[in-house]
Amino acid sequence: MRTRQVPFFDLTAQYLTIREEIDAAMSAVLRSGRFILGEEVAAFEREFAAYCGTAHGVGVASGTEALQLALMACGLRPLDSVITVANVSAPTAAAIVSAGARPVFVDVDLDTHTMDPRKLEEYLRRGGGPGGVSAVIPVHLYGQPADMDPILHVAREHGLRVIEDACQAHGTEYKGRRVGSIGDAGCFSFYPTKNLGAYGDGGMVVTNDDAVAAELRMLRSYGETVKYRNSMHGINSRLDEIQAAVLRVKLRHLDRWNSVRHFHATLYSGRLKGLDLETPVERRDASHIYHLYVVRTAKRESLQVWLGERGIGTSIHYPLPLHLQQAYEELGYRKGDLPVTERCCHEVLSLPMYPELSGEAIEYVCDAIRAFEAS
Ligand SMILES: Cc1ncc(COP(=O)(O)O)c(C=O)c1O
Incomplete structure (x- = not known):
């Protein structure tokens, strides 16, 4: 491997x-x-x-x-x-x-979260x-x-x-x-x-x-x-x-960093096209600065393990919605009250995203996801 x-x-x-x-x-x-x-x-x-x-x-x-x-x-x-x-x-x-x-x-809206x-x-x-x-x-x-x-x-x-x-x-x-x-x-x-x-x-x-x-x-x-x-x-x-x-100091670099993130996101979405996973949907009339590059897949847990075994760091933003957290129990919400939110929390997976990421690293991540689909 x-x-x-x-x-x-x-x-x-x-x-x-x-x-x-x-x-x-x-x-x-x-x-x-x-x-x-x-x-x-x-x-x-x-x-x-x-x-x-x-x-x-x-x-x-x-x-x-x-x-x-x-x-x-x-x-x-x-x-x-x-x-x-x-x-x-x-x-x-x-x-x-x-x-x-x-x-x-x-x-929330399923496409834009x-x-x-x-x-x-x-x-x-x-x-x-x-x-x-x-x-x-x-x-x-x-x-x-x-x-x-x-x-x-x-x-x-x-x-x-x-x-x-x-x-x-x-x-x-x-x-x-x-x-x-x-x-x-x-x-x-x-x-x-x-x-x-x-x-x-x-x-x-x-x-x-x-x-x-x-x-x-x-x-x-x-x-x-x-x-x-x-x-x-x-x-x-x-x-x-x-x-x-x-x-x-950093504010002077922000627009450039945001553009590089967007470039990375375009590369990811292009390479992941056609796979059984949802890539981010960009709203019309708006920009997206890709603080996080988040895909959705029903096989999130096994994909995360697979990528981890190949040295790829991922994260979940966020695994348990606030209405089902113990801290907010007294508000009286139940499972099923916010179906789209709950679905997002079950399916989202954040892939590596930062301006310094190389194109080669993104290709490595996308190849690993393709190999997961084929496995
Ligand atoms: C959506 C959102 N709201 C609020 C916060 C809170 O910011 P901080 O960690 O600076 O308190 C964060 C950051 O963690 C966030 O991502």
């Missing part, structure tokens, strides 16, 4: 391509002696907001807290419900709970569940946008705020606009493996709403208006100077 190692991701390979820029940026911060809310954070907030096409960017400590604080700044009332999807990892729902609200899950606007409409038309619904959080999953126009339309009809979970979608466009700039606020994670990743945790909320931005600046820093003057309850959730300096 021919084997080589193709890791699922490789953050060192990326660092080595930009080592001089990163090292210089980090040591400048160390020499400055300023580590929290200094010039690097302010500059990165301006640059990333401009990149997304919004008036404001507020750096926070993680994507999860970006979502939590965005909900709070958008006027969430305790015990309100917030509608989102369940084929994701815990943070989106955890943020809703930390903001004092109750998550409600609606089903994102919120099905018809299911959102159905839920709201039925009158929702207990407590008022105050917001919707569509997730731009794997780097592909949710269908924002119908989601916004339904949300506005029902007076709901829309907060985009863009934690996997740095630079994705929907009908010519970058995600994060479409709803009331957009939330990003800079977790190291993201398309724009820090060397630690980090996050940002972007928005065109002056009042939301002003409130976010207070909320992330103990509710302070000026030092030691607190006008509301807040938390400590700040992006630090070193991460901001790293992210400013």
Whole structure:
């Protein structure tokens, strides 16, 4: 058997391509002696907001807290419900709970794995569940946008705020606009493996709403208006100077990295054509930045083992939907409540995807999948 190692991701390979820029940026911060809310954070907030096409960017400590604080700044009332999807990892729902609200899950579209606007409409038309619904959080999953126009339309009809979970979608466009700039606020994670990743945790909320931005600046820093003057309850959730300096360097490379990922995805999808597995479907009028390259197959478990035996790293995003997780038992969902979500969680498999991946490695992965089909 021919084997080589193709890791699922490789953050060192990326660092080595930009080592001089990163090292210089980090040591400048160390020499400055300023580590929290200094010039690097302010500059990165301006640059990333401009990149997304919004008036404001507020750096926070993680994507999860970006979502939590965005909900709070958008006027969430305790015990309100917030509608989102369940084929994701815990943070989106955890943020809703930390903001004092109750998550409600609606089903997704099988092709794009994102919120099905018809299911959102159905839920709201039925009158929702207990407590008022105050917001919707569509997730731009794997780097592909949710269908924002119908989601916004339904949300506005029902007076709901829309907060985009863009934690996997740095630079994705929907009908010519970058995600994060479409709803009331957009939330990003800079977790190291993201398309724009820090060397630690980090996050940002972007928005065109002056009042939301002003409130976010207070909320992330103990509710302070000026030092030691607190006008509301807040938390400590700040992006630090070193991460901001790293992210400013990486932002300059993001569009190129996203294009290379797209190129890799095209290569994968071409080589996998005709096999008994579903390759990603790209939405028309939108871009896909391939944070993850995710295929669907009923033989997911055995394919994952097969690829692992051939030195190929894969992952499952995500194996158990949130509505069936023990942590959310009290919400009262049962197996079968979200059939498309459940099917996705049974069938998805993420293949290696990062800009530094070689064409030869992709061919090796595709050959291994072909051999699996023929076995
Ligand atoms: C869709 C989604 N939402 C929220 C988050 C939370 O981001 P973080 O890990 O920075 O808290 C992540 C990242 O893990 C994510 O992928």
